Amino acid sequence: xxxxxxxxxxxxxxxxxxxxxxxxxxxxxxxxxxxxxxxxxxxxxxxxxxxxxxxxxxxxxxxxxxxxxxxxxxxxxxxxxxxxxxxxxxxxxxxxxxxxxxxxxxxxxxxxxxxxxxxxxxxxxxxxxxxxxxxxxxxxxxxxxxxxxxxxxxxxxxxxxxxxxxxxxxxxxxxxxxxxxxxxxxxxxxxxxxxxxxxxxxxxxxxxxxxxxxxxxxxxxxxxxxxxxxxxxxxxxxxxxxxxxxxxxxxxxxxxxxxxxxxxxxxxx
Amino acid sequence: xxxxxxxxxxxxxxxxxxxxxxxxxxxxxxxxxxxxxxxxxxxxxxxxxxxxxxxxxxxxxxxxxxxxxxxxxxxxxxxxxxxxxxxxxxxxxxxxxxxxxxxxxxxxxxxxxxxxxxxxxxxxxxxxxxxxxxxxxxxxxxxxxxxxxxxxxxxxxxxxxxxxxxxxxxxxxxxxxxxxxxxxxxxxxxxxxxxxxxxxxxxxxxxxxxxxxxxxxxxxxxxxxxxxxxxxxxxxxxxxxxxxxxxxxxxxxxxxxxxxxxxxxxxxxxxxxxxxxxxxxxxxxxxxxxxxxxxxxxxxx
Numbered sequence: 141x142x143x144x145x146x147x148x149x150x151x152x153x154x155x156x157x158x159x160x161x162x163x164x165x166x167x168x169x170x171x172x173x174x175x176x177x178x179x180x181x182x183x184x185x186x187x188x189x190x191x192x193x194x195x196x197x198x199x200x201x202x203x204x205x206x207x208x209x210x211x212x213x214x215x216x217x218x219x220x221x222x223x224x225x226x227x228x229x230x231x232x233x234x235x236x237x238x239x240x241x242x243x244x245x246x247x248x249x250x251x252x253x254x255x256x257x258x259x260x261x262x263x264x265x266x267x268x269x270x271x272x273x274x275x276x277x278x279x280x281x282x283x284x285x286x287x288x289x290x291x292x293x294x295x296x297x298x299x300x301x302x303x304x305x306x307x308x309x310x311x312x313x314x315x316x317x318x319x320x321x322x323x324x325x326x327x328x329x330x331x332x333x334x335x336x337x338x339x340x341x342x343x344x345x346x347x348x349x350x351x352x353x354x355x356x357x358x359x360x361x362x363x364x365x366x367x368x369x370x371x372x373x374x375x376x377x378x379x380x381x382x383x384x385x386x387x388x389x390x391x392x393x394x395x396x397x398x399x400x401x402x403x404x405x406x407x408x409x
Numbered sequence: 410x411x412x413x414x415x416x417x418x419x420x421x422x423x424x425x426x427x428x429x430x431x432x433x434x435x436x437x438x439x440x441x442x443x444x445x446x447x448x449x450x451x452x453x454x455x456x457x458x459x460x461x462x463x464x465x466x467x468x469x470x471x472x473x474x475x476x477x478x479x480x481x482x483x484x485x486x487x488x489x490x491x492x493x494x495x496x497x498x499x500x501x502x503x504x505x506x507x508x509x510x511x512x513x514x515x516x517x518x519x520x521x522x523x524x525x526x527x528x529x530x531x532x533x534x535x536x537x538x539x540x541x542x543x544x545x546x547x548x549x550x551x552x553x554x555x556x557x558x559x560x561x562x563x564x565x566x567x568x569x570x571x572x573x574x575x576x577x578x579x580x581x582x583x584x585x586x587x588x589x590x591x592x593x594x595x596x597x598x599x600x601x602x603x604x605x606x607x608x609x610x611x612x613x614x615x616x617x618x619x620x621x622x623x624x625x626x627x628x629x630x631x632x633x634x635x636x637x638x639x640x641x642x643x644x645x646x647x648x649x650x651x652x653x654x655x656x657x658x659x660x661x662x663x664x665x666x667x668x669x670x671x672x673x674x675x676x677x678x679x680x681x682x683x684x685x686x687x688x689x690x691x692x693x694x695x696x697x698x699x700x701x702x703x704x705x706x707x708x709x710x
Contacts, residue, residue, distance in 0.1 A: 284543075303543050305544065322541070322543075323543075324542065324544075341540055343542065362557055362558075363557065364557070364558060365437075365478050365480075365514050365557070365558060365560045366542055366549060366551050366558065366560050368478040368479050368480070369477050369478045369514075369542075369544070369549060369560060370542065370544060371479075372477060372478065372479055373477070373544040373545065377545065402538075402540055
């Protein structure tokens with residue numbers, strides 16, 4: 141598979157933003173044009189060719205090596221192909237991503253998958269706050285696609301999330317699924333305190349929850365067909381990355397009844 | 410020139426079939442028993458588009474590994490003149506027969522370029538308590554019902570390349586042996602994917618011709634193949650030793666599936682039929698001018 145490799149020349153003198161640096165965009169540009177793309181955020185800017193050693197030829201894939209948390213918006217606007225990132229990255233990774241695959245071998249900052257509408261995100265490490273969360277000035281957080289986080293995630297994951305699926309192999313922080321409008325978060329390591337504040341719809345699935353808000357109510361133990369459909373879908377699309385299926389009977393906790401209360405927290409019965 | 414296979418005469422003729430629209434739907438339940446009950450009821454009164462509005466049947470049983478929810482299920486096929494004609498048929502059959510059946514769920518059973526509503530209308534039974542779950546390209550509706558939730562996919566595929574009316578007429582001198590042979594043929598056809606035999610038990614005893622002497626009748630009895638009329642009508646097609654004729658009609662999602670089904674049916678009839686009094690196999694056509702698909706028996710033996 142042909143592809144470009146960008147090796148970061150650390151340390152950076154300013155924050156780097158890689159929004160729109162995608163395989164499809166780079167494959168339409170000459171190597172001279174690629175090297176001249178501005179990726180700095182300060183007045184004079186910094187060119188891609190100054191911040192990174194560029195090798196290979198542009199194609200279906202893009203590899204970023206030696207990434208550091210100074211790099212934001214990695215995988216932003218990704219619409220196809222594969223992006224591989226080695227190292228820890230900053231915030232807003234996969235912002236408004238619509239397709240393709242973003243694989244990050246490292247930890248990720250805040251607001252991963254904000255405004256994402258499609259594609260597959262795989263993070264081998266931990267993720268900061270507001271995973272799939274809404275950005276100030278917008279109506280929704282994550283809008284589609286799938287994100288698999290092998291580690292733990294911070295607070296308020298899925299804030300105003302509308303669609304899409306998030307699988308967390310570790311544990312989520314406080315306030316997961318706050319203001320959630322739809323979509324699914326499956327946390328194999330369980331949920332931190334008080335998930336689902338003002339959650340309208342959507343599904344949180346996990347083995348445990350640290351504490352519940354008083355506005356969440358027990359709806360009883362059920363054999364829910366949709367949980368099996370979700371489990372099978374994840375097994376088909378994610379293979380070994382899929383979470384272990386839930387037991388046949390699950391406990392449904394409905395809420396947030398402080399709003400319309402069509403959301404749910406699904407725990408083993 | 411007709412040919413003879415294992416003592417059975419195969420007429421040098423062809424089955425004339427028509428282009429139709431078809432859709433597939435997967436119905437699951439807690440057990441195969443209840444999946445089949447829902448599927449049987451949903452495909453009931455689905456023999457001929459002329460009077461039933463759609464031609465329906467069970468295509469095959471599905472194991473736990475083959476269904477979206479890991480429960481036992483069956484795949485049904487529904488055929489109609491056009492995707493628009495299928496719309497009310499699917500809505501009413503699913504709404505009345507699957508939604509109501511204990512423990513059932515309902516999913517797309519055909520991947521095709523075009524899609525049609527499956528649960529789009531039925532979800533409204535939830536009266537605002539229904540919720541959706543979008544996974545990949547599919548949206549599933551969860552309708553609260555008295556035994557839990559009825560899960561139904563929003564859309565299923567629909568094809569306009571389907572074929573309706575593949576057929577064979579089995580002629581015999583013993584009614585019991587003829588029926589048993591036709592049953593064997595239906596069983597052989599059931600093993601072929603993407604086809605159904607929509608008539609009762611897969612077999613029609615009232616084969617029809619186009620039109621009638623009475624105004625308003627679109628179809629009437631196939632008098633040429635009615636044994637009791639032999640002698641009194643000049644155009645009778647039945648020989649003196651013929652006691653009965655049974656027809657098997659086949660609808661399929663593709664022309665190849667219909668041809669494969671006819672081949673399987675013919676093989677079953679010629680394998681054992683002669684011993685049971687089957688004398689001849691022929692096929693129904695309208696001179697080749699009405700239907701786009703012609704299946705020559707000699708090509709399928």
